[in-house]
Amino acid sequence: MLVYFVIVPIIVGLILYLLYKSTLVRIFAVIAQLGLVIASVYMFIQARAFTVYEGAIKGGFLGESGIIERIGGYESVMGITLMADTLSAVFIMLTAFFFLIGVIYSFNEQKKPLFWMLMFIWQGALMGIFLTSDFFNIFVLMEVATLIVTVLILFERAKRSMYDGLIYFMANVVIMQFYLLGAGYLYRYTGTLSLYIANEQLKFIEREYIILPYVLIMTFIVLKSALVPMFSWLPKAHGTPGAPSSVSAILSGLHIKSAVYLFLRFQYTFEVVAVPEFFLAIGIITAIVGFIMALAQSDAKLVLAYHTISQIGLIFTGFNIGGPYSYIGSLYHMVNHAIFKSTLFLATGIISYAYGTRTIYDIKGVFKSMPLVGTATLLAIFGITGTPIFNGSISKYFIMSGQQGIMQYILIFMSLGTIISFVKFSTMLWGKPNINIETKKVDIAQQIPILLLGSLCFLGGVFGQQFILFMFNTELSVNPAGYLEKIIIFFISLVVGILIYKYYIKKSKLLKRVKQIDLGFRGICIAMGIFFGIMLIYVGFLQ
């Protein structure tokens, strides 16, 4: 059953390409995608029932926990194994859902058959990454996904984005070689490519031999999830003017999460040498650098792209911080980030199309010119800043659980940064519109998905605990007194954020200099080497 989640999207994509004639085929695409959503929910419920191992949510696996499928009927030592436990099934569900949003959004916008084929094949590759438990499959599927994303981000205005596409592609290919070398070492020492058998074998091998493959593979993860110091490719890929909005939304909402998901799996596989405190430090630095870079931008799409870096940093912080609920909070934040960031990307697509510009300072009065789009954007901003009763507040509350002293202040500082960058972003919404309202009509097929996502930001906050119980099979409860404290902190930081924005950010010369920081291809490659060296020294000598 699991293998169909990879094959069906690819076949649908090919059918769309070959038989592409009219609207009818696009309706078929939407129906096929709806079918995939239903199948994925059914599969999720099955996988949740079969997952008996309680560490499954932490990226762990144990023999027969979850749905296991051996392709070709070989034993798991020899053949390729697909596995769906609670963790991977959640991501399958998210993939199917966000591609449904993307397909509906692009319904009237994209008319080229190539776009539809690539979207569906991309979905197949992503589903494969979430399902597979084989080192080499991950390599192949990641390469496929990288190739498709490169073509998609160059899709419109290809020449202007060619540099961005080239940097994205080449950086990702070079890091793939690091990964393949690491997997080679692992195969050499353990004689297997399967994640769980490797996990068991590694316990019997001396620690010094595992260090090199671990560091090589983690360098790959750090580039793919755009942590410091290798984030420079992400704004190019996610914020390039050539990419259709639906592609940017899925890239930022979902594609980047595939690397975070692999991080959880690999941390478990290499549990003998894992260094969570190292990734905690990297996560904190990334979160802070990300929002400072976001504040320096004036292009709406680039603000969102840099802000994605900051949020990935927060997610990594949550995974490695070690609080009682922070792990689950971080997982929930991944889902929430996918929801509000794709809302914002899609809304920015509509807004920049209507206003003919992407510069934040040139856009005014979205609320009056496009009330529905404005509402959805505002809901998403509430979600991302962690406004009380919206989804971001619930996940941030759980991430912060049990933190005291300096760590608590760092987390508050991060969320203050988010607030300031979205105070800046929300200046688009207010004021008098500077375009003619009558002439701009927004496509209904584009309004439905963003309104749906916007309302999910609200529902995810109100029913946060129920969502967590459903998705991650973990019962958590919000302590009213603690939550009240967070509400007070939020409003204080909102006031502080608005003041900082008004009296500092607008006039700052330092930020203009920050805006100039941009690594080229060689810079990214040097960063890879530096990171590899630092991590090798840390894991090898300082542990």
Add this chain to the structure above:
Amino acid sequence: MTIGFGIVELVSIIMFFFSYYAIIVSRNMIKSIIFMSIMEVSVVMFWLSIGFNGNIVPPILQSMEGHSIENIGDPLTQGLMITAIVIGLSVTAVNTIMFLTLYRKYKTTDWDIVKKRQMAG
């Protein structure tokens, strides 16, 4: 499982880090693409060297006869590396096409000049 280094592995590791160094220092885009291919080849060589010693035979029925199991090459790595080579080929093709488009726009092969012109708009 024997853990130790043979000469083939050593050469492939040296090649890997050499090509990485070359990618860092070369300002020429064509050279970057070439050294990326060399990097891929070195990784393929590393995989093929797994379990390699001087008197190994290919995993084909006719040549396997009369040899003990230790002296037969690992078919899995060879199968996987065929895939990796094919991927490497298509990656190089895409890279070259993108480079050509960029070259037609900016008339230069230098990374730094392209970056400067891109920033200028």
